[in-house]
Amino acid sequence: MGDNQNGTLRLHRRGLFQASAAAAAAASLAACADLDEGPEGTAAGSDELADLLPTYTPYEGGLEPDLPGQPDGTVTPGYLSRPEAPEQVVTEPVMTTGEDITAITPLWNPTPPGLPGNSYFTAVNEILGGTVVFNIADGNNYVDKITTTLAGGDVPDMFQIPGWEIIKLSDFTEAANELFADLSPYLAGDKAAADYPLLASYPTAAWAMGVFGGKLLGIPWERSPYTNALFTRQDLLDGLGLGEHPKDLEELLALAEEVNDPSANRWAFASLDQTVQEAMGVPTLWKVEDGKLVHKFETEAFAAAIEYTRQVFDKGLVHPDYVADRSTNAKEIIGSGQGLFFEDGVGAWHEMYQTYRGVEGFDLQIVDPLAREAGGTPTIWRDDPAGMFTFIKKDLSEERIKECLRVANWCSAPYETLEYDLVSDGVEGVHFTVDAEGVPQRTELGQTEVAPTYMFLSGRANANNKFQYPGMVERLHEWETNAAAFLDPSPFQGLRVEMPSDLSAENEPMTEACHEIYRGQRDVSEWATIVDDWRAKVGDAAREYYTKIAEDNDRL
Template sequence: MKRRSLLQLTGAGALGGLAACSGGGSDTGNVGNAGKDLAPWPTYVPFAGPQPDAPGDDSVGVQPLYLTYPAQLTSAYTEAPGDGSEVTAMVVTYEAPPKPLEQNSFWQEIGKALNVKLNVVVVPDPEYAQKMTTLMAAGGDLPDIVMFTNLNLPRRAEFIQRGCADISDLVAGDAVKQFPGIANIPTYAWKGMGRIGGRIYGVPLERPMPANSMFVNRTRLDEVKAPVDWNHDQYLSAMRDLSSGRRWGTGWYKTLFTGLGGITYHAGTWGAPNIWAVQGGAFTHTAATPQFEQALGVMRELTSAATHYPDSLTASSTDMQNNFYNGTVASLPNGFGALALPNLQKIGNRYTLGLARPYSAQATPWRSLGNFGFATFKKAAPERLKVLLRIVDHLSSPFGTKEYELINYGVEGRHFTKENGVITTTELYKSENSSTLPIRYIGTAPTVLHLPGYPEVAQAAHEWEKAVMPRSIAQPAAGLQSATQSSKGAQLDQILGDGIAAITFGRKPVSSWKETLTQWKAAGGDQLAEEFAKEYQAAS
């Protein structure tokens, strides 16, 4: 696609295109799963890949570690998945727009491998929520594949149920075996995505089990003699020592104050439940626990000590991440998927990337939903849906395959070289990869710990997972549906986010949290708890 066409498709005209999933109406369907005939989760058929240098542990979320690249690769497919047709996918992006197709050799090679004319419509992250909300209220045709992040969009489930393809018959149970890449997606990723009305409407984009984690500049932490295993006082002392001149110890950004994103590390450190706690079948929100208030207190301490980036409430996620990569801030909460080669290349030789361990002995680190979001499909005849699923399947090819190599590193000799078990990317890779052309948000392989050129970072991440994840706890409401969540979830998240921000930045005392909690409950929080309890029982 030409750049002009790409930008036009991300504008208002493209937004109407997605509303085929909404039917253009405002009625809500019954998206719950209680009392429904539940489509079975797709059968998990793990890929028998190369032997890792250190094993993973799926039971607690430790990934397999690969310090070197496999010497022998297998071919996942004998033929291309596409039929030569045109396929349009709409995805979020956290990068600048990709180079146009005619100037982008990576894009061209992906199209050849898939045997389709692949149009990728990118929506910049700062615009994603507004554009997706707008498109769900409009009318028009739908792109073939639409990617949803886990952002809480109003009436998202109804939007999908009404107009997007129900793919249950193609992927539920053993049916998924016709798509080996999709069958290799672990069950936890599907459960985290959830069913809608008992049916399956998307393919999850798998992510590791660690939830939002605190990424740190390990080099600067070593300079101030901050221990790897620290306590509360040592943590605060390190953040103070790191903050001077135009450099800060901690960084947040505005999108992390829309709900619970920015407080995840601190809440888990103090042992707060992962969003919800279930006891005797009843749901209690983490915001109502004393451990959560302890976490709020630490965030207030950090800003009182002037350790935080001063524009935390206005900086975009992209700008704040760049501030972390260039060394302006020394720590930043982010999704675990940020542990990726393109981001390490942004850091370069400035410092060594690390992950912060909890600073309390009572820690219960939070697990993620097991996915970054999911891909949905335009309603179509079964044969067309199979083509689209084969494309997602191909893009989900596992580590150790030739297909994975192309998708993740490009063309050997052009985007990377390979010698003695080490992948070395070229200058061209920086502008042509699966982040700048975000095909990894159409389909993606289950992640492993392999970071070419940065084996020490991968090793340290594996040690972090082994130390932290055995104590981690899952989110009991993961994948559950709720009418209140669908209609008011974004509003409820904003109430909590505004309350967190007010305390964090000193506009209100920590004691004001009880007022925020009362407001949240009255606005629908109590109803949310009741609905999740009902769904939880049905899914058990």
Template sequence: MPSMPPMQRISRRTFLGGGLTAAAVTVTGAPLLTACGSSGADTSAANLAVTLPTYKRYAGVAPDLPATDRVLAGFLRYPAHPVRAISEKPGDGKPISFLTNIPGAIPPAAGRNPFWQAVNERLGSPLTISMASNDDYPKKFATQVAGGDLPDLVNIPPTTVELPALLKAKCHDLTRYLSGDAVAKYPFLANIPTEYWKGCVFNGGIYGVPVPRGMSRTSLPLYRVDLLAAKGIKRPAPASFAEFLDLCKEVNDPKRHRWAWTKPPTDYVRQMLGIANNWAQHGGKFTSKYEQEANLEALEATRRMVAAGVVNPDAFSADASARKQWFNGGVAVFDLDSFVAWNQYYATNTAGDAFAVDMLDVPGYSGGQGKPWMGAALNNITAFAKSAKHSVETMLAVANWMAAPFGTEEYLFRKYGLAGRHYTLEGTDPVPTKTGVVETGIGLQYVCDADMALYWAGKPDVAKRQHAIQQTIAPRLLFDDSYGLYSETMSRKYAQLSAVLLDVENQIVQGRRPVSSWKDAVKSFLSQGGEQMRTELAKAHADAARR
């Protein structure tokens, strides 16, 4: 089971009775539920006994750029004749409710939204969606759980504290419908690689369907190809931190209100030094990325970058949306982000046709090759409420429809909407209209989804660049060794303790505290919960090894 951050515990009786206050149920860092795990129901032995869904890759659409177990499939254009892969409407005629976050602006309501109306027609059930922005979702999620009246489908972040308790009390165990070959009834759920299902196993059962990310969330420096080209720089490939810093200084131009970086790239420097991706396991012992000695060198190097003025001076007070605007607007040349963000930048491009993005590999700090971090496996899981007035089979059929992959007609509709209104065709490529961008953003991708496809309409070079860098980094990826293991202490305390360390990190790189202060901060992290996390992860790992 996945490791997850904290929340304050309350009595199990209060939770199961539906009497939580909103303050007692949060997603990141403050109080939540008493763990069912403490009762022994959510044990490593019980979870490891679960047979995960049998993976069967969908063969109905052939990519232009092949996938591997790590590299995503790429497409240079949308297939001219998309496969209509699902013939029957998955719904049962009754309204289906869904709670989710959305990354963009709140779209028009169903009564004023032709796309939403078309979705309802295709599903065969009206889909009622309660949505909030990414920033507001933790509060909305907490309030909904506290009220005790969950919608039929619930987008649950992996960082939800003491998640086993919530799932066991309120959500269906899906094991008999999905375990092993049973998933074959839902071919697009079977098309989701087995690795992603590990994050859906709690209380000795499968308690949700995954929204996969993995490689698509792997983060390295995205850079503005057009801005570097204007400086005479093509295909930058620094071979060490020193060369990387020289590159940053070369593109930095504060007099023209342009900086190399949107924010200090501390984690990129950590990858140069081979520091762990969250937790590393060797011989059954777990080591936190924070406690590795190389952090001192990473912090000193990043402090040098800030002192050199290559980071936007407003970086420490700006939010993520502001930093994205800097990158799109040419205020910054580099941004540490993922393949998902790469596509989002094209979607929100304000620089015109010249706009182009690529990604840097990670060199070793003093030469050689660095160790890129594999992205988090899941965006969220979607659980099915026990209170739902639909059969589990109906809700799984809806999830299966949402997971139809790139190249199918279902995917084309789900992602782009209605031809003529929401997109126009350029050749075989769907190009979103302004209306399409507004009306299609209702959060369907968070019910369930296929692995991301590398593709951008009308720009085959985007998929080629993305596929090329993924092939380059794939053999060197570091994985988080805590994924698939559950630590109750991590669930309750990790977010709070890591936030304290992030604050210390920010003070160090700004020159407000000495690099040496990191050691004391890590000692506090370990004494206040890190050591217990290590012990619990080691036990869970040992249980897995004995199976």
């Protein structure tokens, strides 16, 4: 699951409509018309939102991790084996109304067969006591599905919307309050622990991220604080006799030039952008400099990152599909062996092993954070405590909302439970078997029918447990331990800040402007003017907004 930004779209209350993504991307920043007045954004700490949120009640029981995590979530607990006897933790009836639940969820893998011809769906629905009818959409273009659905106003009973898509929708908060149910009456305080105890086990900071416009609308999926990582086809590097990973940007460029060979249909990079910015020391969003807030666009580090990335493009080290279209599926380039490095979310690691399990010798490895230069330190962007959200339709009856919450509670069962097994791999002996080493192995039927679907109806506690891929648990634990030391000390850490709509609306044009420079459509020297235009249009106003938040919360 990567950061594939396809367009900045505006959603208007009542008369929702979809703006042209192509027009937004192509328009010059200086020539853009003023944006419509949108939500001004909100900011609050978890303590200020306490009356809206569930009281944190940890799940008791289960396995002790083999590799301990950190209480602050910077290192995920690691499990090197499957429990011998997973326990069932939900014994009460789940679906009781006799009505189907409709759901829209994303998928970054091949779409499985639907009902009635999918025994995985049938088995899970039998346990739930009813039928969940999935509308599965392509994750790479999921923003299109979201905007079309929100624009029409006919949302499903349960709707999974990732945070990285929400930031592209400038008036999402207004639309969400119009279309989705307020969950506080069902979950606030001790209510969740009494009726939905697995939901109550989510961290308070994750639940705070589900507040939009002062209402608890989204069931959060807790996530580690890392936005992305750099990965490489280790088997291809080893085959070239160049298996050692680079430590800094100079080494990365030298290695890229050595492995790049278009005549052999091989390029160094399938995608590249954010990795360079982090190596250069670009902050997540804002940094404090001389007592004032400085946006990442305004930093010398960002300008240096643009110049470096343009150099990589100019040298022909990037796959032409990505050069032509930054939303191209870099995973396919890597899986086919046409690229050796790409950047994506950390979760893409195990997804790639599942997708390309049939590629002989396939070995994908994560690269430790790169420094700008030898002896330097990167800035690792700090992600929000929750990254995906499940919303429930607003006009459902109280009993139907409770039923959806029971489904979400069931789907959020943690690792080492029967429910987790069923959601993740299906029925043992049908969709997976457990080999002599205790590793679940998908059967041929499981490979066809089981796909991430029910898991997107909720969240779940973080667990580093992909031990079926040798060395992955240990390596990811090592990578997180290393990266944790470089996490951005954001001045807004611990605050739930909803970005003003006019600022979020500029994410896409600014991102596209960067890529126009990378592609050679604009000169590197234009970046200063682009930033000046951004500052005049929204940047200075955004600084005032964020400065007030920082001052009100003693961050400045």
